[in-house]
Amino acid sequence: MGAEIRDKVVAEVGKVVVGREREIDLLLMCLLARGHVLLEGVPGVSKTLLANAFSKCLGLQFKRVQFTPDILPLDIIGGFVFNMKDREFEFRRGPIFTNILLADEINRAPPKVQSALLESMQELQVTVEGHTEKLPFPFMVIATQNPLEFEGVYPLPEGQLDRFMVKVSFKYPSKEVEAGILKRNLSSIDVNDVRTVLTVGELDALVRQVEEVKVSDEVLAYLARVAEATRNEGSLVLGASPRAMVQLVHCARAKALLVGRKYVTPDDIKSVANEVLTHRLTIDRAAALKGVSRNPEAILTAILDRVEPPR
Amino acid sequence: MVSNQLILGALLALNIALYLPLVFSALRRRKHKVNASNLADAFNGLEMALKEAVPDLPAGFTWEEAIARLRSSGVKTEGMDFALKSYEEYRYGGSPLPDLDFREVVKVANMLGGITTGKSGGASLGR
Numbered sequence: 184m185g186a187e188i189r190d191k192v193v194a195e196v197g198k199v200v201v202g203r204e205r206e207i208d209l210l211l212m213c214l215l216a217r218g219h220v221l222l223e224g225v226p227g228v229s230k231t232l233l234a235n236a237f238s239k240c241l242g243l244q245f246k247r248v249q250f251t252p253d254i255l256p257l258d259i260i261g262g263f264v265f266n267m268k269d270r271e272f273e274f275r276r277g278p279i280f281t282n283i284l285l286a287d288e289i290n291r292a293p294p295k296v297q298s299a300l301l302e303s304m305q306e307l308q309v310t311v312e313g314h315t316e317k318l319p320f321p322f323m324v325i326a327t328q329n330p331l332e333f334e335g336v337y338p339l340p341e342g343q344l345d346r347f348m349v350k351v352s353f354k355y356p357s358k359e360v361e362a363g364i365l366k367r368n369l370s371s372i373d374v375n376d377v378r379t380v381l382t383v384g385e386l387d388a389l390v391r392q393v394e395e396v397k398v399s400d401e402v403l404a405y406l407a408r409v410a411e412a413t414r415n416e417g418s419l420v421l422g423a424s425p426r427a428m429v430q431l432v433h434c435a436r437a438k439a440l441l442v443g444r445k446y447v448t449p450d451d452i453k454s455v456a457n458e459v460l461t462h463r464l465t466i467d468r469a470a471a472l473k474g475v476s477r478n479p480e481a482i483l484t485a486i487l488d489r490v491e492p493p494r
Numbered sequence: 495m496v497s498n499q500l501i502l503g504a505l506l507a508l509n510i511a512l513y514l515p516l517v518f519s520a521l522r523r524r525k526h527k528v529n530a531s532n533l534a535d536a537f538n539g540l541e542m543a544l545k546e547a548v549p550d551l552p553a554g555f556t557w558e559e560a561i562a563r564l565r566s567s568g569v570k571t572e573g574m575d576f577a578l579k580s581y582e583e584y585r586y587g588g589s590p591l592p593d594l595d596f597r598e599v600v601k602v603a604n605m606l607g608g609i610t611t612g613k614s615g616g617a618s619l620g621r
Binding site: 397399401402444445446447448449450453487488489490491492493494 | 537541552553554555556557558559582583585586587588
């Protein structure tokens with residue numbers, strides 16, 4: 184069932200977003216593993232279109248919030264307003280009460296707003312002045328940020344980056360894909376062309392199936408060795424946290440389900456490790472002076488090449 | 495004038511020099527021959543053979559990576575796809591060890607044993 188649905192989602196979203204199969208896969212894995220996604224890329228690489236088409240394909244409610252320096256927590260999570268008719272305060276829900284929230288340019292919002300959002304991501308509920316409301320199921324934040332902006336931005340601190348299950352780097356497309364994008368844009372693109380291929384009930388069943396995907400003790404021991412290796416790596420100040428490793432397991436389980444398996448292999452772990460772990464690794468600033476790579480992807484690849492998986 | 499005995503001795507030495515590496519190579523092949531009694535043994539043998547035949551394969555290699563590497567080097571591995579899937583189900587999924595035909599796995603392992611080389615040189619499976 185998982186592989187079949189994965190193929191349908193990729194095909195449907197692919198109608199409007201060309202050449203982003205890997206990104207669609209990661210969004211789906213993350214949704215099934217109850218995680219959140221950080222999309223990093225320069226403007227104009229179809230981040231928003233992808234999020235919108237993905238929600239449409241799964242029949243989920245989608246809301247977009249453009250983060251700006253003057254945005255307030257109230258603008259996202261909602262707050263109490265005075266109802267003149269009833270003469271009492273009532274809670275007005277913010278745009279966070281949706282299935283998929285696109286937090287566009289999250290690093291433009293001040294830390295107070297970022298932390299209000301990230302708290303909701305963790306707890307899956309909103310609390311304002313003692314009033315608590317659960318967020319709907321499923322709930323996923325797709326945040327975007329531009330890696331080249333330095334002016335007027337508030338970079339997400341490590342603790343907040345850790346809340347995102349995966350970080351997907353949107354690179355420029357290849358020449359062939361670019362030609363495909365141009366061809367696709369010769370006629371107008373309408374997200375409504377994307378058909379809904381999954382009901383909320385089916386999605387709920389898939390999420391439960393992810394929780395049933397088996398992870399052997401040996402694979403867990405392998406993960407622990409990988410975690411230890413990141414923490415002992417000389418060129419890293421901060422290795423993978425236990426939360427990072429938990430999210431890596433969940434993501435690998437979702438990946439296994441989407442290829443039609445009921446167990447996790449070391450290949451599943453390695454195939455998602457880059458997107459799950461690299462944004463949580465902090466490079467030793469002195470590493471470059473020692474001639475060590477400052478690229479977290481290269482460091483992680485070297486670690487995974489070194490740590491022996493169960494075979 | 496060179497005596498016949500000297501010529502014979504030289505020819506004998508030349509023969510030894512020529513054939514000794516071949517004898518060693520044949521012995522090595524025999525040493526690396528995988529004898530498996532079940533699927534798990536066959537994959538253990540393949541793992542050993544891979545480590546020796548492809549010295550630049552990283553210690554953290556997975557089955558998928560190893561198979562991809564063999565395929566890119568022209569080794570035919572399609573015949574062991576089902577065996578690998580079944581082995582992974584047993585290894586990672588907790589299924590009982592299947593009673594399957596593992597001859598293809600042993601064949602690939604032995605074939606790798608045949609082209610085993612050290613890091614120092616000779617033929618090896620390139621990337």
